[in-house]
Amino acid sequence: MKTIYLLLSSTVLLTACQSTNEANQVPNSTNMIDHVYYIEQQSAQRLVESSQRLAESFEGYCTNQTEKETVVMQWQQTMQAWMALQGQQRGPEAALSVNWNIQFWPDKKNTTGRKMSQLLKKDQIWNTELIQQQSVTTQGLGAIEWLLFDKASTLPASESCHLGQAITANLALNTLKVDQAWQVNPWSQLDETMWLNEYIALLANQLDYSMKKLSRPLAKIGQPRPYFSESWRSETSLTWLKYNVEAMQNIYLANGVGLDDYLRKQGHADLADRIEDHFNSTLETWPESSSLFAELQTKSGYQNTLALYNKLEYLKYLIHEEVAIELNIAIGFNATDGD
Structure with missing residues (x-):
């Protein structure tokens, strides 16, 4: 070994x-x-x-x-x-x-x-x-x-x-x-339109996956499935999800020349502001508990988790709908759909 x-x-x-x-x-x-x-x-x-x-x-x-x-x-x-x-x-x-x-x-x-x-x-x-x-x-x-x-x-x-x-x-x-x-850039030969499709899909796919990490354990209201939580044994589900959101924010900003900057240059500063503010407010109001499994054991914990899911859902709306429409991008199905 x-x-x-x-x-x-x-x-x-x-x-x-x-x-x-x-x-x-x-x-x-x-x-x-x-x-x-x-x-x-x-x-x-x-x-x-x-x-x-x-x-x-x-x-x-x-x-x-x-x-x-x-x-x-x-x-x-x-x-x-x-x-x-x-x-x-x-x-x-x-x-x-x-x-x-x-x-x-x-x-x-x-x-x-x-x-x-x-x-x-x-x-x-x-x-x-x-x-x-x-x-x-x-x-x-x-x-x-x-x-x-x-x-x-x-x-x-x-x-x-x-x-x-x-x-x-x-x-x-x-x-x-x-x-x-990843030693080779898979996007180096893409033109602007192709890249924008790829870039927004990159964010959208990761966001969809992250939302599944909440929707699966939340299941039906009043009937949660806490064992569907990621990392329920170590009680770290919400910690990992926060890192997901931070990673998406990092990709969105991309050292100041990412999608945020592009939207502003295209005359969509208001939309860029709303996305940036929503990323920040979501992270700033993140639940104190690291265990989604524990949160789903109480009514208040379930409500807090549902509120977090709604925040991600609004972020999905901004990216899936508003950004895609403003930039004329079609976001298709991905590997997290329909399962």
């Missing part, structure tokens, strides 16, 4: 060095594409570096070199890094193709829990090759959360340690694919 970590470390270091000379510097241009690409490329780099540290910390925990709290903290940092890219349906196909391997959600039938319990019962010394042959439910961040937080986990027993080390090593390999895919 150490050979895998050494290979990962050297590959990540090489990729990071290459990135420094190519896309690691804030663009001097006023081209929206350059700045949005820079944000995406940096997000991918943070993700692979964080997942590598997660693999290393998990190994350290299982060899009594680090505390469990270190692994938990590193898992949280990797989740935070993933939120910047989660739910996006635009970008390099090689990056998008491993989304499910990085995180399986929604987990409507607790498939992760059942599959992880089954793997622990197998008389098997796990490695990345064997993990890659298993269900995507046991390959990503949710599987690590299960090992760290679920009562059925046997950490730090040897079977759980072997399994966790293999999963975190495989996760680092998959995030490396994401980082490598």
Whole structure:
């Protein structure tokens, strides 16, 4: 297993060095594409570096070199890094193709829990090759959360340690694919009209996905489904959602030359103001609780969650409807529709 970590470390270091000379510097241009690409490329780099540290910390925990709290903290940092890219349906196909391997959600039938319990019962010394042959439910961040937080986990027993080390090593390999895919700008050849379609769809898809993270657990009024919450075991659902919104705001602004700036230059300053103000007010009034699971246990918590959903719905209206109409952009269906 150490050979895998050494290979990962050297590959990540090489990729990071290459990135420094190519896309690691804030663009001097006023081209929206350059700045949005820079944000995406940096997000991918943070993700692979964080997942590598997660693999290393998990190994350290299982060899009594680090505390469990270190692994938990590193898992949280990797989740935070993933939120910047989660739910996006635009970008390099090689990056998008491993989304499910990085995180399986929604987990409507607790498939992760059942599959992880089954793997622990197998008389098997796990490695990345064997993990890659298993269900995507046991390959990503949710599987690590299960090992760290679920009562059925046997950490730090040897079977759980072997399994966790293999999963975190495989996760680092998959995030490396994401980082490598983002070394090339997929939008560099697009004209303005094509780019605007792509740019707004990038925001719209991620926003749709983020709203699903609330609508699924909210379910029918009076009949919530808290176990549909993302990361309900670690009680961090609302924390991750906030990082989603911050990431969308970052892409929208794009270092001052993004969609906000474009709308203003096209004579739509009022619309730009409303979007900017709504991003700010949504984040400033974010719920204090990090656990959506806990919020849905009370009437007031349910109402607070519904209010948050309504705020995102208004943001969706501004982007899906007003921006698209003003710029004559048609936003089509995406992977979160109809499921």
